[in-house]
Amino acid sequence: KxxxxxxxxxxxxxxxxxxxxxxxxxxxxxxxxxxxxxxxxxxxxxxxxxxxxxxxxxxxxxxxxxxxxxxxxxxxxxxxxxxxxxxxxxxxxxxxxxxxxxxxxxxxxxxxxxxxxxxxxxxxxxxxxxxxxxxxxxxxxxxxxxxxxxxxxxxxxxxxxxxxxxxxxxxxxxxxxxxxxxxxxxxxxxxxxxxxxxxxxxxxxxxxxxxxxxxxxxxxxxxxxxxxxxxxxxxxxxxxxxxxxxxxxxxxxxxxxxxxxxxxxxxxxxxxxxxxxxxxxxxxxxxxxxxxxxxxxxxxxxxxxxxxxxxxxxxxxxxxAKKEWDVDYKAWRKANADGAALLDRLVAKELPAGLDKAVPSFPADAKGLATRAASGKVLTALADVVPELWGGSADLAESNNTTMDGQPSFIPTGKQTREWSGGPYGRTLHFGIREFGMGLILNGIALQGLTRPYGGTFLVFSDYMRAAARLAAIQQLGVTFVWTHDSIGLGEDGPTHQPIEHLAALRVIPDFDVVRPADANETAAAWVAILRNDRPAGLCLSRQALPTQDPKVAKIANVAKGAYILREASTGTPDVILIATGSEVGLAMSAAEALEKGKIATRVVSMPCREWFERQSKSYQEKVLPTAVKARVSVEAGVPMGWRELVGDAGEIIAIDHFGASADAATLFREFGFTPEKVVAAAKKSL
Amino acid sequence: KxxxxxxxxxxxxxxxxxxxxxxxxxxxxxxxxxxxxxxxxxxxxxxxxxxxxxxxxxxxxxxxxxxxxxxxxxxxxxxxxxxxxxxxxxxxxxxxxxxxxxxxxxxxxxxxxxxxxxxxxxxxxxxxxxxxxxxxxxxxxxxxxxxxxxxxxxxxxxxxxxxxxxxxxxxxxxxxxxxxxxxxxxxxxxxxxxxxxxxxxxxxxxxxxxxxxxxxxxxxxxxxxxxxxxxxxxxxxxxxxxxxxxxxxxxxxxxxxxxxxxxxxxxxxxxxxxxxxxxxxxxxxxxxxxxxxxxxxxxxxxxxxxxxxxxxxxxxxxxxAKKEWDVDYKAWRKANADGAALLDRLVAKELPAGLDKAVPSFPADAKGLATRAASGKVLTALADVVPELWGGSADLAESNNTTMDGQPSFIPTGKQTREWSGGPYGRTLHFGIREFGMGLILNGIALQGLTRPYGGTFLVFSDYMRAAARLAAIQQLGVTFVWTHDSIGLGEDGPTHQPIEHLAALRVIPDFDVVRPADANETAAAWVAILRNDRPAGLCLSRQALPTQDPKVAKIANVAKGAYILREASTGTPDVILIATGSEVGLAMSAAEALEKGKIATRVVSMPCREWFERQSKSYQEKVLPTAVKARVSVEAGVPMGWRELVGDAGEIIAIDHFGASADAATLFREFGFTPEKVVAAAKKSL
CATH class of the missing domain: 3.40.50.970 (Thiamin diphosphate (ThDP)-binding fold, Pyr/PP domains)
Known part of the structure; x- marks a missing residue:
């Protein structure tokens, strides 16, 4: 009573x-x-x-x-x-x-x-x-x-x-x-x-x-x-x-x-x-x-x-109540020194040391791998180092590569399946086909305060969970949304599944970081930067394999700045700058090679995260994108909106402003104008 | 069997x-x-x-x-x-x-x-x-x-x-x-x-x-x-x-x-x-x-x-089956001449004549009224003229002004309430607090082929139903999403309810029209244009009263073009162009007056729909926004993204790039920089 x-x-x-x-x-x-x-x-x-x-x-x-x-x-x-x-x-x-x-x-x-x-x-x-x-x-x-x-x-x-x-x-x-x-x-x-x-x-x-x-x-x-x-x-x-x-x-x-x-x-x-x-x-x-x-x-x-x-x-x-709890808590601390040390680190919102070394490095490779696959390897590598990190997918574990290898599922013991073993204290989350629910659950996990959650689905379905991303931004929660199949590059599933407007639509959310790594090393670096920032981020990853760039350049120190010079112009002073993100960075690199053959000094800027770049010093921004260089081309397999700010009146924007189609990725990129030839032509026009 | x-x-x-x-x-x-x-x-x-x-x-x-x-x-x-x-x-x-x-x-x-x-x-x-x-x-x-x-x-x-x-x-x-x-x-x-x-x-x-x-x-x-x-x-x-x-x-x-x-x-x-x-x-x-x-x-x-x-x-x-149906259908046509005429019009996807005259006209008025209120009056005026039009709200009928006065609710007879009478064949829809469901239901209604549906909620909750808007766009359905409370101007409900990024986020959806009328007459014109276009549109309306501009200028012929000269520069040749949408048009008009007092010839372009403007001829676009006039200022109570394309390198953007706050609208507009003084300063900077 x-x-x-x-x-x-x-x-x-x-x-x-x-x-x-x-x-x-x-x-x-x-x-x-x-x-x-x-x-x-x-x-x-x-x-x-x-x-x-x-x-x-x-x-x-x-x-x-x-x-x-x-x-x-x-x-x-x-x-x-x-x-x-x-x-x-x-x-x-x-x-x-x-x-x-x-x-x-x-x-x-x-x-x-x-x-x-x-x-x-x-x-x-x-x-x-x-x-x-x-x-x-x-x-x-x-x-x-x-x-x-x-x-x-x-x-x-x-x-x-x-x-x-x-x-x-x-x-x-x-x-x-x-x-x-x-x-x-x-x-x-x-x-x-x-x-x-x-x-x-x-x-x-x-x-x-x-x-x-x-x-x-x-x-x-x-x-x-x-x-x-x-x-x-x-x-x-x-x-x-x-x-x-x-x-x-x-x-x-x-x-x-x-x-x-x-x-x-x-x-x-x-x-x-x-x-x-x-x-x-x-x-x-x-x-x-x-x-x-x-x-x-x-x-x-x-x-x-x-x-x-x-x-x-x-x-x-x-x-x-507090007195009673204190007794239990002190007893627990005494009996669990390692746990207490971990708890203290988590309460202090600190990351473990050696994060840079914990993530894998990938050698340069023209064939490369999909950034979603790289992300899966990174998560597995982080599993033991960052015990507070956990997550899963809205029924797309295999597609999103969100499972840390060997980690048990978070599931009542009686609900394990032939594919997934685990228990009530497991680590791999299974959200079912419930994207918006997943998003708000991730926010709740982050609010609880000790752990760092992530959850995956296809980028196109960020639409289903957009209000969750917004609330993560309003509350400034350390939630990572893993959004794979991030462009027409997903291919045959067609227009209902191909994100066109989503990168731009997510970038407009205040205080939310949209991260689109260009290759496996940028993906590893992005995870490290995201964990360090402890802010809401959407990690946009490719379904298709992307060439692995020079790991000495595509590294944490550069990626964490949001944009950096991946390839400097042969002369040291660019005639034209190509700015690209994610899967289009490889395309920009090919175009740069062709431009250089034509004696046009070309810089390639990889821009994995515009929001991070905007938080850099004006001098760093000026170093990467010098005001004097007006000839600029942006390349991203998404809508053009937002790129004029970066390429200016004289610049050109390679983008897609209509829905996609059902066909293999190579055909789509070709038919929709994502080719080195188009980038070269745009660069020449911009000059 | x-x-x-x-x-x-x-x-x-x-x-x-x-x-x-x-x-x-x-x-x-x-x-x-x-x-x-x-x-x-x-x-x-x-x-x-x-x-x-x-x-x-x-x-x-x-x-x-x-x-x-x-x-x-x-x-x-x-x-x-x-x-x-x-x-x-x-x-x-x-x-x-x-x-x-x-x-x-x-x-x-x-x-x-x-x-x-x-x-x-x-x-x-x-x-x-x-x-x-x-x-x-x-x-x-x-x-x-x-x-x-x-x-x-x-x-x-x-x-x-x-x-x-x-x-x-x-x-x-x-x-x-x-x-x-x-x-x-x-x-x-x-x-x-x-x-x-x-x-x-x-x-x-x-x-x-x-x-x-x-x-x-x-x-x-x-x-x-x-x-x-x-x-x-x-x-x-x-x-x-x-x-x-x-x-x-x-x-x-x-x-x-x-x-x-x-x-x-x-x-x-x-x-x-x-x-x-x-x-x-x-x-x-x-x-x-x-x-x-x-x-x-x-x-x-x-x-x-x-x-x-x-x-x-x-x-x-x-x-x-067809034979049997034909008998019934012919008998029905014979017995229902008016119905058959209406049916033929709807099957042909034609609108009734006299739509221009059917919508109300509002006299110029400094106090004006909220565009959501104007929209309610327009819908009521259209009720008898456009019988195929019907709709409702996700539990915000009174706030969204989505009810045509006097129309019965669409509801099983036994489920009428003290506030809402109607029957199974009624016209006013009640979606409950189910925004995404509403959006997809609207799409289904449009797919059925004979009627024209609309549905309302707050603009911030377009996030909940975004995937429905996208599917309306992919399918090119004549669905109208009525999104009221379209900026920080909604006031006290605070950041979770104040759309900041939503206008931009909706504009990036391909084949989707985002319409934001500046006053009561633009609202009436917008409804006519939307019905004529028969494409998916989001009609973004203010909670707060907006001054009614000159009805001879803010008229259907102009609004349907997406952007037009609402106020010409005194000299006929503008030194600077102010481009504004919705509730910020009135602000731009005040700023123009101040600029003209300072001998700066100022044109105000009202831009209720960018997508419609982009579909106009190059010559019309050039007439409204002459290439030669580089001094431009955009004014919209939303994120800046997208406006550089229109104002160019020399232009200035008056926008808000952070979440809102809980306070009255006047305070918010002042604190967040939406004042004539700021617009004047931006115009001078742009010159």
């Missing part, structure tokens, strides 16, 4: 009133859910979750995910009541410039927020990644401890809304969570059946509980609505607490369907779409305050007894 | 052998599913579907959707056997340059293909749109006919794979199909439990039937595998036929779970991932042929009796 005192109940009602007041003051926002979910949120912070406001990054803390991010007040008010650092003035500054209380929760911006949410479905999907990471981390550090006894045991708690449940990505992630038997995950689904178009019945009538049972989840339903009519509304927090406690020791993920009335107990706007995303208005708020015994003339009214109680009681609860 | 003769069975086995041979000849492709699904596909073409190879665009035909598009041979071989125009040489040319048999089926390229598929989930999701469109079309033309008696009645048949079922978008579309009670939709789900990573159990263990029951579908399971072991494999086509026939008269969509063995009866590669996406090899194919009584030394062996029988029997069946 929750055992709430009158002051706890007053605290919950205070949360409702603060939500209404804050939205009213700003003039916009989402009051309804913050009001009706106030008891559930308070219960989580004060009775359920193992957290410590004084140590918000505590290794052993439970995680809280507000998947319905529009209801950010649900979290902000609890952070205020719990003592995470938010004060009344912060709530008053809701959704205003520079405030700690932006429209949607932002990790790294507001203490106590674990994840940036808002785009519906994303929080729930990423929570599955958090739960997977918790299990993997436990497996890395404390695999033999009894369940619940390890300092690495903790639980993921999610509040989700009708919108989250409708989104396709929660299907993907929830199906995988059920498959993975993630007993460390509890989703409280606020089934208030109201969204922006009012009653969700207009578009949403599925049996959600049955659907989640089909995924293999435990499903519990707690119906505060009674017969659905507000007159019988009873917020039975004891029942919710009991369900939460059951879920903590479950062997499968739990969905708690909590049937609420949005904006309860707002007198006329409860249970309506009007209370979802608009200020309630002064009259309605006055009615609300009267109903709850607050002074309708006051705003942001918080009793001193309330705030004193909520902060003190949580502090005491946290202290006790 | 199917009543297959020996020659029918031989035809099915011929299909298996052709699939193996075709992939082997090309050296790559997907033989396994085409082999094991051969009986199901043959049954559909020869016993189930109402189709006529001689009239592939027959208005009354059933539709076939191969959602597992990688198994294109499943369809190509049936098109060959059925007499749709494909011959053996086409099968031999599988996946080669210029062939009629590309890697994945392409509508408009191969006769008999109704939809381009390949990206998993997309076919199934679009089939839901086809089923919705069938119901809407029936409602427009023949609402009172008894079920099954109307020439507008037909059925949608889908073959789907494990991958389709895993994808999030099929969750979204299937949930909506169940909600909409689409009895005209049957999905045969080929549950072969093999994907590229071999046994799907590695990532996929949900109870699919239960999940679809939760959506409100009829679910039938037909288990050809028996106990799962190949030795008891029985292809019971009679059971499948009976399930198909039941589904044709159902009042809800039907999922037939067909448990098969992939690549059956390939001797050693059946039931393995190796048979999914690779050539089987000569030895394996020899074994297959021996097992089926074919000569292992021959390739592409088709008995003359087989091809004669399959084409003739289907021809006869088609003739009978």
């Amino acid at each position: 929750a055992g709430w005192s009158d002051v706890d109940i007053r605290a919950v009602d205070t949360a409702r009133v603060l939500a209404a007041d804050a939205v009213q003051k700003t003039g916009n926002g989402h009051p309804g859910t913050a009001m009706s979910l106030a008891p559930a949120a308070y219960l989580l912070y004060h009775n359920v979750m193992r957290i410590d406001p004084a140590d918000p990054h505590w290794l052993g803390r439970d995680r809280f995910v507000l998947s319905c991010g529009h209801s950010s007040l649900t979290q902000y008010i609890q952070l205020y009541l719990s003592g995470y650092g938010l004060e009344l003035d912060d709530l008053k500054a809701l959704r205003t410039w520079g405030s700690l209380t932006p429209g949607h929760p932002e990790v790294g911006h507001t203490t106590g927020v674990e994840i940036t949410t808002g785009p519906l479905g994303s929080g729930l999907a990423s929570s599955v990644g958090m739960a997977m990471a918790q299990r993997r981390q436990r497996g890395m550090f404390d695999p033999n401890a009894k369940k619940g006894s390890s300092p690495f045991d903790h639980h993921i708690w999610v509040l989700a809304s009708d919108g989250d449940i409708m989104e396709g990505v929660t299907h993907e992630a929830s199906a995988l969570a059920g498959h993975q038997e993630l007993g460390n995950l509890t989703v409280i689904y606020d089934q208030n059946t109201i969204s922006i178009e009012d009653k969700t019945e207009i578009s949403f009538s599925e049996d959600v509980g049955k659907r989640y049972e089909a995924y293999g989840w435990n499903v519990e339903t707690i119906n505060w609505r009674g017969d659905g009519n507000g007159s019988t509304y009873v917020e039975d927090v004891d029942a919710l607490l009991a369900a939460c406690e059951r879920s903590r020791s479950a062997s499968r993920p739990t969905l708690i369907i909590l049937r609420t009335i949005i904006a309860w107990p707002s007198p006329t706007k409860q249970d309506t779409g009007k209370s979802h995303g608009s200020a309630l208005g002064d009259a309605e708020i006055a009615g609300l305050k009267e109903a709850l015994g607050f002074d309708p003339k006051k705003t942001f009214e918080v009793g001193r007894d309330v705030i004193t109680h909520t902060r003190r009681s949580l502090k005491e609860r946290a202290k006790a | 199917a009543g297959w003769s020996d020659v029918d069975i031989r035809a099915v086995d011929t299909a298996r052998v052709l699939a193996a041979d075709a992939v082997q000849k090309t050296g790559n492709g997907h033989p396994g599913t085409a082999m094991s699904l051969a009986p199901a596909a043959y049954l559909l073409y020869h016993n189930v579907m109402r189709i006529d190879p001689a009239d592939p665009h027959w208005l009354g035909r059933d539709r076939f959707v191969l959602s597992c598009g990688h198994s294109s041979l499943t369809q190509y071989i049936q098109l060959y056997l059925s007499g749709y125009g494909l011959e053996l040489d086409d099968l031999k040319a599988l996946r080669t340059w210029g062939s009629l048999t590309p890697g994945h089926p392409e509508v408009g390229h191969t006769t008999g293909v109704e939809i381009t598929t390949g990206p998993l989930g997309s076919g199934l999701a679009s089939s839901v749109g086809m089923a919705m469109a069938q119901r809407r079309q029936r409602g427009m033309f023949d609402p009172n006919a008894k079920k099954g008696s109307s020439p507008f009645d037909h059925h949608i048949w889908v073959l789907a794979s494990d991958g389709d079922i895993m994808e999030g978008v099929t969750h979204e579309a299937s949930a909506l199909a169940g909600h909409q009670e689409l009895g005209n939709l049957t999905v045969i789900y080929d549950q072969n439990t093999i994907s590229i990573e071999d046994k799907t159990e590695i990532s996929f263990s949900e109870d699919v039937g239960k999940r679809y029951e939760a959506y409100g579908w009829n679910v039938e399971t037909i288990n050809w595998r028996g106990d799962g072991n190949g030795s008891t494999y029985v292809e019971d086509v009679d059971a499948l036929l009976a399930a198909c026939e039941r589904s044709r008269s159902a009042s809800r969509p039907t999922l037939i779970i067909l448990r098969t063995i992939i690549a059956w009866p390939s001797p050693t590669k059946q039931d393995t991932g190796k048979s999914h996406g690779s050539a089987l090899g000569d030895a394996e194919i020899a074994g297959l042929k021996e097992a089926l009584g074919f000569d292992p030394k021959k390739t592409f062996e088709v008995g003359r009796d087989v091809i004669t029988h399959t084409r003739r029997s289907l021809k006869e069946r088609a003739k009978a």
